[in-house]
Amino acid sequence: MDNSVAIGRAQARYVRCIDDGSLDDWPGFFTEDCRYRVTTADNHRRGLPAGLIWADTKGMLHDRVSALREANIYEPHSYRHMLGQPAILAESGGEVESETSFLVLRITGGGPTDVFASGRYVDRYVVRDGEALLRERVVVCDSSEIDTLLALPL
Amino acid sequence: MDRLSGTTAGQARDRTWPRSLTQVPYWAFQDEAVYRAEQERLFHGPYWSYLCLEAELAKPGDFCATFIGEQPVLVTRDVDGEVYAFENRCAHRGALIAMADHGHARDFTCVYHAWTYNLQGDLTAVAFAEGIGGKGGMPPEFCMAKHGPRKLRLAVVHGLVFGSLSNEVPDIEEYLGEEILDRIDRVLGGRRPVVLGRFTQMLPNNWKLYVENVKDSYHASILHLFFTTFGINRLSQRGGIIVDSSGGHHVSYSAIDRSAAASTEYSEQRIRSDSEYRLADPSLLEGFSEVGDDITLQILSVFPGFVLQQIQNSVAVRQILPRSVERTKLNWTYLGFESDTEEQRLVRLKQANLVGPAGYVSMEDGGIGGFVQRGIAGASGEYATVQMGGESAASSESRVTEASVRGFWKAYRGAMGYDLADSPPDDTRPGRHRRARVSRAGREDA
Numbered sequence: 001m002d003n004s005v006a007i008g009r010a011q012a013r014y015v016r017c018i019d020d021g022s023l024d025d026w027p028g029f030f031t032e033d034c035r036y037r038v039t040t041a042d043n044h045r046r047g048l049p050a051g052l053i054w055a056d057t058k059g060m061l062h063d064r065v066s067a068l069r070e071a072n073i074y075e076p077h078s079y080r081h082m083l084g085q086p087a088i089l090a091e092s093g094g095e096v097e098s099e100t101s102f103l104v105l106r107i108t109g110g111g112p113t114d115v116f117a118s119g120r121y122v123d124r125y126v127v128r129d130g131e132a133l134l135r136e137r138v139v140v141c142d143s144s145e146i147d148t149l150l151a152l153p154l
Numbered sequence: 155m156d157r158l159s160g161t162t163a164g165q166a167r168d169r170t171w172p173r174s175l176t177q178v179p180y181w182a183f184q185d186e187a188v189y190r191a192e193q194e195r196l197f198h199g200p201y202w203s204y205l206c207l208e209a210e211l212a213k214p215g216d217f218c219a220t221f222i223g224e225q226p227v228l229v230t231r232d233v234d235g236e237v238y239a240f241e242n243r244c245a246h247r248g249a250l251i252a253m254a255d256h257g258h259a260r261d262f263t264c265v266y267h268a269w270t271y272n273l274q275g276d277l278t279a280v281a282f283a284e285g286i287g288g289k290g291g292m293p294p295e296f297c298m299a300k301h302g303p304r305k306l307r308l309a310v311v312h313g314l315v316f317g318s319l320s321n322e323v324p325d326i327e328e329y330l331g332e333e334i335l336d337r338i339d340r341v342l343g344g345r346r347p348v349v350l351g352r353f354t355q356m357l358p359n360n361w362k363l364y365v366e367n368v369k370d371s372y373h374a375s376i377l378h379l380f381f382t383t384f385g386i387n388r389l390s391q392r393g394g395i396i397v398d399s400s401g402g403h404h405v406s407y408s409a410i411d412r413s414a415a416a417s418t419e420y421s422e423q424r425i426r427s428d429s430e431y432r433l434a435d436p437s438l439l440e441g442f443s444e445v446g447d448d449i450t451l452q453i454l455s456v457f458p459g460f461v462l463q464q465i466q467n468s469v470a471v472r473q474i475l476p477r478s479v480e481r482t483k484l485n486w487t488y489l490g491f492e493s494d495t496e497e498q499r500l501v502r503l504k505q506a507n508l509v510g511p512a513g514y515v516s517m518e519d520g521g522i523g524g525f526v527q528r529g530i531a532g533a534s535g536e537y538a539t540v541q542m543g544g545e546s547a548a549s550s551e552s553r554v555t556e557a558s559v560r561g562f563w564k565a566y567r568g569a570m571g572y573d574l575a576d577s578p579p580d581d582t583r584p585g586r587h588r589r590a591r592v593s594r595a596g597r598e599d600a
Contacts, residue, residue: 038512039351040352040353042255042352043351043352043353048349048350048351048352049350049351049499049503050350050351050353050488050502050503050506051351051503051506052353052510052511052512053507053512054503054504054506054507055507056504057435057437058434059433059434059435060434060435060438060504060507062434062435063433063434063435063438066431066434067380067383067384067514070379070383070431071379071380071382071383071384071431071514072379072380072514072517072518073377073379073518073521074517074518074521075521144255144352144353144354145354145355145356145483146353146354146355146356146511146512147356147358148355148356148357148358148511148520148521148524149355149511149512149517149518149520149521150511150512150517151512151517
């Protein structure tokens with residue numbers, strides 16, 4: 001199968017998992033050996049390494065989910081991700097580098113729908129047997145400002 | 155310097171402030187006139203505001219665009235190697251002189267009419283000053299030296315750059331006092347910080363609610379459940395609260411008690427056996443002694459809006475900037491040090507998960523101020539009560555106290571120039587458990 005089709009499918013399922021499904025399934029979109037980071041365009045451009053969320057193991061992704069469920073306190077809210085088409089930047093062997101624009105709306109309680117974040121996923125996928133898994137995802141938010149807090153992953 | 159006239163504002167309205175430090179009137183978080191008076195009396199007044207890190211001005215020509223309260227400010231390093239700060243506002247028509255947050259420049263040229271300033275903030279060129287063909291231009295008596303943005307007073311403390319718009323502000327050593335200086339020195343002294351990342355959190359609340367939150371050691375183990383939920387036993391922690399004599403600055407700290415840890419391996423202590431939950435990757439909390447002592451947490455604040463944080467090996471500075479009565483900009487700068495090993499750098503990046511807008515132990519603070527702001531709507535005549543640990547604003551060995559919150563209000567009400575008044579006792583205040591029913595027969599009070 002074409003890599004862009006496999007990545008497109010994986011990303012559609014990824015956002016459905018966060019927006020409408022169970023967050024417990026979210027780490028399943030990553031390979032066992034993986035990295036995930038949320039940062040801003042300014043930090044990314046300057047090569048500053050810290051993240052709002054920073055994980056270099058799948059265990060850390062599971063810990064994010066269980067902390068949100070069991071420990072952290074925040075007003076209930078949900079996201080609606082709108083994704084652009086993935087741009088395939090490099091392919092070699094089973095590894096694919098791609099970038100995809102995103103827009104995330106946040107719906108807080110019964111209240112308003114707000115534009116929460118826009119940006120791009122800078123990804124490294126591993127594609128095997130038509131299935132694409134994330135080896136690395138850097139979520140680069142366009143704005144340097146986060147409104148109130150970032151609980152659910154992007 | 156002559157133009158830094160200090161406090162010129164009159165007394166903030168005809169409000170009075172409760173004499174007891176245990177009462178905080180809710181109107182202080184709601185009133186537009188209070189907000190305006192704060193800009194004059196606190197942020198333009200005889201106080202030091204954090205501007206940026208010296209490390210962000212490594213080379214001559216580097217600059218940071220930052221703020222004192224709402225006021226935009228440029229901080230630069232000139233070719234003489236010194237740090238300078240001046241208003242980020244063109245002396246001509248008031249446009250921003252520089253728009254990038256951080257950058258490098260030989261000089262600054264206002265985009266509007268190309269008035270040019272050097273790195274010390276002196277006006278050096280006015281476009282078409284001589285006119286064209288002998289016509290137009292500035293009047294001959296125009297003197298560039300008399301036109302320029304106001305220059306700030308500056309102080310650098312262990313790489314932290316503070317500025318003031320007032321000539322009346324005391325020297326920074328006197329302002330901070332020995333105890334606060336010692337605790338800044340503990341984290342930053344003798345080390346060269348490296349910026350690991352910068353993040354901005356927009357808070358849906360008055361800036362003072364965030365300051366209170368920083369100073370409130372009482373809430374930490376109650377609101378922030380990350381450590382307790384995951385059974386991370388932080389052992390018997392010794393620590394305390396330091397409140398400086400002005401009340402405005404504070405330090406809260408705690409340390410591992412190694413005598414308690416000695417009986418069992420610390421790594422085994424970390425997972426409470428009866429806890430249902432545990433971290434899938436406990437390496438998050440595998441750190442190192444930050445500066446060779448046992449202190450794993452030190453939160454330090456400087457009046458009015460600066461925080462230096464060490465939470466395990468997550469070191470950061472926070473700049474609290476009011477944006478409106480109900481909106482606050484919180485700038486986080488995550489730090490490492492040039493002396494860090496690769497492993498230590500990795501620990502810092504991992505432990506940054508604890509703090510910031512998505513932090514395991516700080517994300518709640520992004521929401522709680524908004525809950526208070528919404529909760530106190532319609533209650534401008536009521537008071538918050540901060541009685542935990544007594545009525546004073548003194549240092550203590552217990553962290554189950556609101557002493558440093560009271561300290562903030564002690565410094566604040568003094569700075570704002572409020573007259574103090576005894577507030578009415580609770581039972582004379584209206585609206586307590588009175589009901590009225592209206593029926594078809596008419597109104598009857600119950």
